[in-house]
Amino acid sequence: MSVDTYDFHTGVTAFFEMATPDARAILPAHLEPIEVRHQRSVLAVMAFLFEKSEAGPFTELMFSVVVPPVVRKWGKHAKGGFYPFLGATSSEESRRQRSERFHFPYLDQNIDAQFIERNGTLRVRAWGGGKPIVDMSVTQEAWEPTSHLLQGFMMNGKQRLRTTLQISGEYTVHENERGSMELFPHPLTQSLLQREVAAYPFREHWFKHGTEVFHSLEAF
Amino acid sequence: MTVEDTKTHELRRDLINFASYNYLGLSYRPEVKEAIKEAAEIYGGGASGSPILSGNTALHTRLAEEVASFKQKEAALVFPTGYSANIGTISGLMRSGDLVVADQFAHASIVDGMVLSKATSRFFRHNRVDDLDRKLRGFEGKKLVVIEGVYSMDGDLPPLADIVEVCREHGARLMIDEAHSAFVFGENGRGVVEHFGFEDEVDIHLGTFSKSLGGQGGYIAGSSRLVNYLRGFSRSRFFSCALSPVVVAGLLKALELARNEPELRRRLWRNVEFMQNRLRNAGVPVGDSTSQVIPIMVRDDARIFQIGEEIFREGVFINPVKYPAVGKHKSRFRMSISAAHTEEELDKGAEIIIQVLERYGICQ
Numbered sequence: 001m002s003v004d005t006y007d008f009h010t011g012v013t014a015f016f017e018m019a020t021p022d023a024r025a026i027l028p029a030h031l032e033p034i035e036v037r038h039q040r041s042v043l044a045v046m047a048f049l050f051e052k053s054e055a056g057p058f059t060e061l062m063f064s065v066v067v068p069p070v071v072r073k074w075g076k077h078a079k080g081g082f083y084p085f086l087g088a089t090s091s092e093e094s095r096r097q098r099s100e101r102f103h104f105p106y107l108d109q110n111i112d113a114q115f116i117e118r119n120g121t122l123r124v125r126a127w128g129g130g131k132p133i134v135d136m137s138v139t140q141e142a143w144e145p146t147s148h149l150l151q152g153f154m155m156n157g158k159q160r161l162r163t164t165l166q167i168s169g170e171y172t173v174h175e176n177e178r179g180s181m182e183l184f185p186h187p188l189t190q191s192l193l194q195r196e197v198a199a200y201p202f203r204e205h206w207f208k209h210g211t212e213v214f215h216s217l218e219a220f
Numbered sequence: 221m222t223v224e225d226t227k228t229h230e231l232r233r234d235l236i237n238f239a240s241y242n243y244l245g246l247s248y249r250p251e252v253k254e255a256i257k258e259a260a261e262i263y264g265g266g267a268s269g270s271p272i273l274s275g276n277t278a279l280h281t282r283l284a285e286e287v288a289s290f291k292q293k294e295a296a297l298v299f300p301t302g303y304s305a306n307i308g309t310i311s312g313l314m315r316s317g318d319l320v321v322a323d324q325f326a327h328a329s330i331v332d333g334m335v336l337s338k339a340t341s342r343f344f345r346h347n348r349v350d351d352l353d354r355k356l357r358g359f360e361g362k363k364l365v366v367i368e369g370v371y372s373m374d375g376d377l378p379p380l381a382d383i384v385e386v387c388r389e390h391g392a393r394l395m396i397d398e399a400h401s402a403f404v405f406g407e408n409g410r411g412v413v414e415h416f417g418f419e420d421e422v423d424i425h426l427g428t429f430s431k432s433l434g435g436q437g438g439y440i441a442g443s444s445r446l447v448n449y450l451r452g453f454s455r456s457r458f459f460s461c462a463l464s465p466v467v468v469a470g471l472l473k474a475l476e477l478a479r480n481e482p483e484l485r486r487r488l489w490r491n492v493e494f495m496q497n498r499l500r501n502a503g504v505p506v507g508d509s510t511s512q513v514i515p516i517m518v519r520d521d522a523r524i525f526q527i528g529e530e531i532f533r534e535g536v537f538i539n540p541v542k543y544p545a546v547g548k549h550k551s552r553f554r555m556s557i558s559a560a561h562t563e564e565e566l567d568k569g570a571e572i573i574i575q576v577l578e579r580y581g582i583c584q
Contacts, residue, residue, distance in 0.1 A: 017343070037324075037331055037343060038331050038334050038335045038341045039334075039340070039341040039342075040341075040343060141549050142549075173548055173549070174547070174548055174549040174550075175543075175547025175548045175549065175550060176547065176549070176550070177345070196342075200345070202547075203547075203548065
């Protein structure tokens with residue numbers, strides 16, 4: 001059952017290789033990281049520019065470890081699973097709303113972000129507390145409409161939670177390794193800067209003019 | 221070159237085969253076939269034993285010696301497959317607490333060797349020496365870097381001089397898998413190490429017999445200490461049945477021909493040049509290949525098999541490759557050129573491929 005819909009103008013999910021021991025250190029014991037190759041797990045960096053939501057327009061930056069989705073016998077299978085471990089938004093209202101409903105682990109600080117599109121490249125620059133957080137770019141291939149069914153795994157104390165989300169919109173994806181990411185010292189990136197994270201994404205997702213629909217949170 | 225139709229199990233002599241690793245055409249040579257027949261009369265079908273027990277014949281010993289002589293190394297060790305050569309060598313040499321760094325496009329057998337070794341595994345961005353340097357930096361302990369001579373999906377070569385330098389700086393050993401480059405590159409066919417002039421700077425030379433020699437098996441060549449150590453510690457060899465003497469006899473003959481007939485390599489390179497030019501002039505995107513492995517970049521994951529079927533129907537056998545074997549939107553045909561191709565076959569094959577690709581708007 002859908003509980004929340006967020007309309008976005010632009011969204012990026014870029015996937016970076018990270019050391020599996022580092023991914024394991026972030027994940028709770030019941031979740032396993034997906035490996036793209038031996039000892040290389042996946043860090044997903046998501047940046048979305050939401051235009052319309054219950055909490056008004058806002059920007060969100062979220063760092064997640066990619067995990068296998070739970071596959072049920074019947075019904076549509078999720079394309080991927082995410083364990084978001086640290087994020088931030090541009091408004092207190094959006095953080096309050098999404099934390100209450102989905103237990104997203106937000107840093108309690110407003111961030112600002114620029115989404116700059118030029119010559120088939122989207123550059124996302126984010127700041128918080130006057131300090132740069134991340135400078136990331138992704139590039140385009142062919143555009144097509146898509147709808148991705150995904151799962152998010154969260155914790156509320158010791159309670160294990162799961163939600164299903166659907167991201168729909170215009171979409172381009174490739175693995176041509178043309179993007180990049182620079183992380184800057186900031187409370188949001190502190191744990192990542194001490195870890196072994198690739199400086200370029202091996203897969204780049206770029207969405208435009210779409211919706212993110214969240215389903216009810218389940219304990220499991 | 222002959223192709224078996226997988227649907228009818230009949231040999232299709234009408235197809236032009238660009239999907240074979242038989243780069244020097246040695247698999248079909250009458251001398252090789254004759255050597256195989258003679259060995260079958262003497263030895264029967266198989267080795268019937270592990271190489272450390274009863275499986276090693278005089279032929280096996282001779283093959284190892286011939287490989288060492290060909291590679292100009294102190295010693296060589298023969299494995300039942302190229303796959304087992306990689307997993308046996310890497311897992312035999314490296315242990316938990318060591319570091320193995322491989323190119324991100326390294327073959328699955330290299331990756332599996334890293335897994336088995338339990339060493340810390342890292343991958344550097346394809347052919348990016350700056351990234352290799354980063355991955356080696358700050359690690360104290362035993363380090364091994366693994367690269368390939370020719371990368372099998374892209375047909376490109378490693379920047380060997382720079383890699384050798386970075387390995388030296390970090391005190392890392394260097395291993396090269398010349399599965400697709402041995403017997404093809406270098407004036408004497410000793411691979412890209414000979415081509416670039418770094419035969420002594422590379423510590424472990426690995427190759428296969430299943431590509432240019434048209435048979436089966438793998439080998440490593442290097443110092444006697446290395447080979448002796450691996451004789452006891454490469455479990456994939458130790459606990460496998462030795463290569464069939466029939467195969468070994470064919471390999472000895474094929475190796476002899478590869479060494480004595482440099483014109484085979486010259487013909488192969490003429491064929492490569494012909495096909496590269498033919499395809500490039502027609503606007504076929506062939507990537508950065510500088511070898512006999514030519515990727516034809518289709519980049520259309522949805523239609524690659526359909527295009528491949530059409531090319532097959534028109535008389536060319538070529539391998540379609542798509543995600544996850546390669547990245548998303550990096551689907552391609554992998555074309556392998558052989559010295560055994562005639563100019564007529566190359567021309568006709570190229571014409572068919574170009575015509576089909578033009579119909580799909582692939583040519584630029």
